[in-house]
Amino acid sequence: MPKQTFFNLNDDKKNKLVEAAREEFSRVSLYEASIANILKRAEIPRGSFYQYFRDKEDAFFYLLNEHAEERHKNFIENLKAFNGDLFQAMTEVYKTVFQFSRENGNSNFIRNVLMNMNYKIEHAFTKNLTKQNIEHRFHDIYQLVDMEALHVSNEKEFYHLMQILIAVTFHNLVHCVSNEFSETEALDKYISELSLLKKGLVK
């Protein structure tokens, strides 16, 4: 989490800093990113950066969490719109994230995020920060999903189902973005795998 001083910043300065960080993290991965470039773009001195953020990661995960928050809201909305159809809701999120990764303009942030996806990044994406939050959100989803359609009989089984779905969704995203699939190709692959998932892998 950024330090309080960051949140105390006036909007202009804050936005300029956030944009500078986003540009740098769009250029390269978290590990290759250079704080010096962010400073240059944001026109702030080195000391100030450390006044606002603990380090490079802190700034990166701030941006990522902002994005993840949006995706979570989308997911909940989709779940409602599709009457609890988990797979349709997930497919919409998949599409959205994939489209973000295709923005060729100023921001390749999501593309870089996906191509360097690891446990910590996935975690930031799917859960949000606190243990409490995770359980709370999981429960929200559990309430909204149409369980009748699913092959699970309790919350624990549903947890496993979600783990599988998340694994396959991210794996697809990363694979398709890394291999520069078109949106149609990516969606085809994802839908094929979802369909196999639904019907089961064995006879």
Next chain:
Amino acid sequence: MPKQTFFNLNDDKKNKLVEAAREEFSRVSLYEASIANILKRAEIPRGSFYQYFRDKEDAFFYLLNEHAEERHKNFIENLKAFNGDLFQAMTEVYKTVFQFSRENGNSNFIRNVLMNMNYKIEHAFTKNLTKQNIEHRFHDIYQLVDMEALHVSNEKEFYHLMQILIAVTFHNLVHCVSNEFSETEALDKYISELSLLKKGLVK
């Protein structure tokens, strides 16, 4: 790939260097690893390192590929031993990798690999280097697997099935290692998810 000079090294020097690298990559992740530490341990000058490897990654992926090669052989053996039962063979590999991640002695290499798993690392793990190799290996597996038991009707569907299985297997490994699960807990989780995968997610 390491440079030819590396392979020309006499065994003593080569082993010392490889061990030095393994120790460093066991201490921290690829990105945090310091070449200086490898040099100190291997007692070679800086210039020599770059005579043998292109960079830090080069050394890291050399070690990883060695390991992945072993796992691939295991997998093929298991597939034969279990008469083409894909799930049993995969569960054995899962167990083995998990056990490697638990080695508390000199080497936490696999633990660090799993905890920093990303696309590139997964790729090194599952495929080996060349496109040709990937297709070749995939075909080998396709020949060995008992297709009768599976819910797929052609090689393309089998490809999707393997993608799912790989996604879920790695996701489990990373999750269980990151959260310090015991071997029993990890195996329980994996088996639960495999069972859900087999029977299908929807009714």
Next chain:
DNA sequence: TACTATAAGTGACATAATGTCATATGTCAA
């Protein structure tokens, strides 16, 4: 208004990392 405590801003600096290159050394065949 002047004073003071607290927060925020600043950039030079210590430290450590990476990759390169000119130079030195070793090896082997003619």
Next chain:
DNA sequence: TTGACATATGACATTATGTCACTTATAGTA
């Protein structure tokens, strides 16, 4: 012995990171 080639070496240029002593701003108080 010589020359061509491969290998070895460590000083160096460059670029990072995170800290700290010091300055400046702000807001509450006498």
